[in-house]
Amino acid sequence: MPYINLDALDLKILAALQEDGRLTNNELADRVGLSPSPCLRRVRRLERDGFIRAYRAVLNRDSVGLGLTVFVEIKVEKHSRDNAKALQDALSSLPEVVACHMVSGTADFMVEIAVPNLKAYERLLTETLLTLPMIGDIRSNFVLTRVKSEAPLPLGHLKRGPRSGEVVPAADCD
Known part of the structure; x- marks a missing residue:
């Protein structure tokens, strides 16, 4: 680096x-x-x-009426660059999707969704997500209690480097 x-x-x-x-x-x-x-x-x-x-x-999600957070694991039906790109575009366009990550493991994408309630999530799931042709499987994980969210990024891994006090990733220092 x-x-x-x-x-x-x-x-x-x-x-x-x-x-x-x-x-x-x-x-x-x-x-x-x-x-x-x-x-x-x-x-x-x-x-x-x-x-x-x-x-x-x-914003405080509860105060603005977004009391339900759902982490959704999505598997792509047929793995291809076009399907992945189409799904990324579709998920990025949804205002309820507040974060989306392509991941490794049992799912291909991990999506964080904020909605007012279970009925709103059901509507998003049935009317939007399940209609996307590139989706093979969806698993929903409902947040019971938000323990830590939107925390500052940790910067402790950076330290002074060998050149004029520059900060470099710790792995790059001798």
């Missing part, structure tokens, strides 16, 4: 923004020990270089 062009201050900025994306630049600068101008330059660089993809509000 190539060097990741981050230093300790960049990591502090990323951690602080993951914790609270609404920090003002002055608050962020105070938190990471920089003056506002250099802090803003670093944030802009992190955005430009793709380390920070977006800022958004994380």
